[in-house]
Amino acid sequence: xxxxxxxxxxxxxxxxxxxxxxxxxxxxxxxxxxxxxxxxxxxxxxxxxxxxxxxxxxxxxxxxxxxxxxxxxxxxxxxxxxxxxxxxxxxxxxxxxxxxxxxxxxxxxxxxxxxxxxxxxxxxxxxxxxxxxxxxxxxxxxxxxxxxxxxxxxxxxxxxxxxxxxxxxxxxxxxxxxxxxxxxxxxxxxxxxxxxxxxxxxxxxxxxxxxxxxxxxxxxxxxxxxxxxxxxxxxxx
Amino acid sequence: xxxxxxxxxxxxxxxxxxxxxxxxxxxxxxxxxxxxxxxxxxxxxxxxxxxxxxxxxxxxxxxxxxxxxxxxxxxxxxxxxxxxxxxxxxxxxxxxxxxxxxxxxxxxxxxxxxxxxxxxxxxxxxxxxxxxxxxxxxxxxxxxxxxxxxxxxxxxxxxxxxxxxxxxxxxxxxxxxxxxxxxxxxxxxxxxxxxxxxxxxxxxxxxxxxxxxxxxxxxxxxxxxxxxxxxxxxxxxxxxxxxxxxxxxxxxxxxxxxxxxxxxxxxxxxxxxxxxxxxxxxxxxxxxxxxxxxxxxx
Ligand SMILES: Nc1ncnc2c1ncn2[C@@H]1O[C@H](COP(=O)(O)OP(=O)(O)OP(=O)(O)O)[C@@H](O)[C@H]1O
Ligand SMILES: [Mg+2]
Numbered sequence: 340x341x342x343x344x345x346x347x348x349x350x351x352x353x354x355x356x357x358x359x360x361x362x363x364x365x366x367x368x369x370x371x372x373x374x375x376x377x378x379x380x381x382x383x384x385x386x387x388x389x390x391x392x393x394x395x396x397x398x399x400x401x402x403x404x405x406x407x408x409x410x411x412x413x414x415x416x417x418x419x420x421x422x423x424x425x426x427x428x429x430x431x432x433x434x435x436x437x438x439x440x441x442x443x444x445x446x447x448x449x450x451x452x453x454x455x456x457x458x459x460x461x462x463x464x465x466x467x468x469x470x471x472x473x474x475x476x477x478x479x480x481x482x483x484x485x486x487x488x489x490x491x492x493x494x495x496x497x498x499x500x501x502x503x504x505x506x507x508x509x510x511x512x513x514x515x516x517x518x519x520x521x522x523x524x525x526x527x528x529x530x531x532x533x534x535x536x537x538x539x540x541x542x543x544x545x546x547x548x549x550x551x552x553x554x555x556x557x558x559x560x561x562x563x564x565x566x567x568x569x570x571x572x573x574x575x576x
Numbered sequence: 577x578x579x580x581x582x583x584x585x586x587x588x589x590x591x592x593x594x595x596x597x598x599x600x601x602x603x604x605x606x607x608x609x610x611x612x613x614x615x616x617x618x619x620x621x622x623x624x625x626x627x628x629x630x631x632x633x634x635x636x637x638x639x640x641x642x643x644x645x646x647x648x649x650x651x652x653x654x655x656x657x658x659x660x661x662x663x664x665x666x667x668x669x670x671x672x673x674x675x676x677x678x679x680x681x682x683x684x685x686x687x688x689x690x691x692x693x694x695x696x697x698x699x700x701x702x703x704x705x706x707x708x709x710x711x712x713x714x715x716x717x718x719x720x721x722x723x724x725x726x727x728x729x730x731x732x733x734x735x736x737x738x739x740x741x742x743x744x745x746x747x748x749x750x751x752x753x754x755x756x757x758x759x760x761x762x763x764x765x766x767x768x769x770x771x772x773x774x775x776x777x778x779x780x781x782x783x784x785x786x787x788x789x790x791x792x793x794x795x796x797x798x799x800x801x802x803x804x805x806x807x808x809x810x811x812x813x814x815x816x817x818x819x820x821x822x823x824x825x826x827x828x829x830x831x832x833x834x835x836x837x838x839x840x841x842x843x844x845x846x847x848x849x850x851x852x853x854x855x856x857x858x859x860x861x862x863x864x865x866x867x868x869x870x871x872x873x874x
Contacts (some may be wrong), residue, residue, distance in 0.1 A: 390761075390763070391761075391763055392758060392761065399617075411761075411764060411766070412761035412764075412767075413761060413764045413766045413767070414763055416762070416763065416764030417764055421764075422762050424759065424762060428756065428758075428762075430751075430752055430755045430759065431755070431756070432751075432755060433748075433751060433752070437751075439749060440746060440748060440754050441760075441763045441765070442765045444745070444748075444749065444763045444765050445763075445764035450751070472638070489763075493763075493764060500591045533853060546742075
């Protein structure tokens with residue numbers, strides 16, 4: 340199985356704070372890779388660095404062999420990495436339709452955009468019923484769906500998801516994980532950041548554990564699910 | 577009644593010019609949260625561009641509508657280029673700095689441009705009456721051709737601007753960037769280019785405003801931007817700075833207040849109106865008439 344996104348020896352700082360310490364991760368093509376870690380471990384920092392919002396001090400991020408470090412965020416989207424950011428970050432004053440249109444900003448293939456638009460609406464019919472509604476008036480769960488749907492509108496090779504379960508009711512979370520699985524079955528590679536380790540490991544093939552900016556463990560998801568130390572730290576014993 | 581209608585037309589055409597300037601303040605504020613004090617000077621430079629271009633073409637009094645249109649387009653284009661240049665050279669390097677530092681930079685640019693114009697071109701130049709002025713008597717009300725032109729051009733520009741912001745891809749990008757530069761970047765929007773475009777657009781509108789202003793007050797001077805710029809700024813605050821429709825409504829209200837006060841009270845109070853409005857709005861509704869109240873669920 341070939342790797343789609345290869346992150347090697349990544350070092351990221353916030354001023355003096357060393358937020359990522361030599362992080363290396365391989366996101367395999369066509370699979371779901373999950374990154375687990377407690378609050379403040381550096382998960383969001385990693386995703387923001389991949390998307391080009393933060394510049395690493397060292398290391399490399401390659402997409403199908405091509406270096407992404409040093410590129411502008413919009414160039415990275417164009418090359419095939421899109422993100423549903425932490426806290427969803429929908430554009431509250433814009434309509435659901437406009438939010439989805441923005442997801443496809445880098446594209447100009449009208450037919451393909453329309454097909455993907457129809458596709459995300461079959462995944463999330465509730466968004467289809469609310470196209471003209473301002474995104475800020477959606478429920479938290481609907482906003483999360485919109486954030487993922489919007490990222491899908493870029494037709495990414497690799498989809499980055501930052502804690503899609505954050506602050507949502509268990510039923511909604513279950514639905515969101517089902518769609519993550521459906522998206523992956525459709526061929527999209529996924530890097531999923533989560534604190535909900537149980538659900539994340541069930542949907543993922545590979546798992547990484549990040550602790551205070553460094554990778555502590557890397558193993559197939561099934562193995563991590565059975566790992567006593569992981570059970571204790573992230574699965575509530 | 578006749579006086580009232582007369583003042584109404586005067587007030588609207590004054591407000592229209594304020595609106596064209598106010599839009600630049602509000603759009604730049606919406607994207608960068610910067611009060612672009614150099615915007616008054618972009619307006620002034622637009623007037624100089626119009627003056628210099630008309631002079632270079634040898635166009636004087638009565639040169640005609642075609643010449644006037646060409647001069648207006650040159651003023652708009654020059655302002656667009658100037659606005660983008662100011663953003664690129666002065667504001668972009670400061671973007672990660674504090675808002676106070678950006679404000680000081682803007683004031684610096686403003687002083688620089690005033691002195692540049694003074695140095696290069698001098699003061700108190702007379703702009704030609706490119707289009708012969710006429711007055712129409714409609715139902716006892718005296719309608720100046722200038723006012724009609726100001727209102728007509730402004731209306732066309734407003735419709736164009738609304739279409740651009742609401743219906744085009746770049747307009748959607750501008751709205752996204754003004755919500756959040758970071759999230760816009762995650763959508764694949766080239767944020768720097770979008771900000772640059774916002775400056776170009778706001779500055780071009782100020783250029784159109786400068787041309788229309790000269791139709792009624794044909795003096796070109798390095799200081800000429802100060803008062804209209806300040807009034808337009810008040811209009812933008814009145815409407816709710818950051819809001820595009822707010823800037824237009826605020827400007828029309830301010831233009832009407834000014835003409836009615838000078839018509840019915842005393843013309844010496846004319847300039848005081850704007851500042852009274854500013855004080856009142858800051859005291860009672862600092863977010864302005866159309867201030868943003870976004871429903872956000874977290
Ligand atoms: N802008 C910033 N400036 C300084 N330090 C920061 C900044 N953003 C994050 N940090 C620090 O970097 C570390 C990693 O933060 P990050 O947001 O990546 O964690 P996380 O794993 O996503 O946590 P959470 O699960 O709470 O979202 C934390 O110690 C945090 O305090
Ligand atoms: Mg985080």
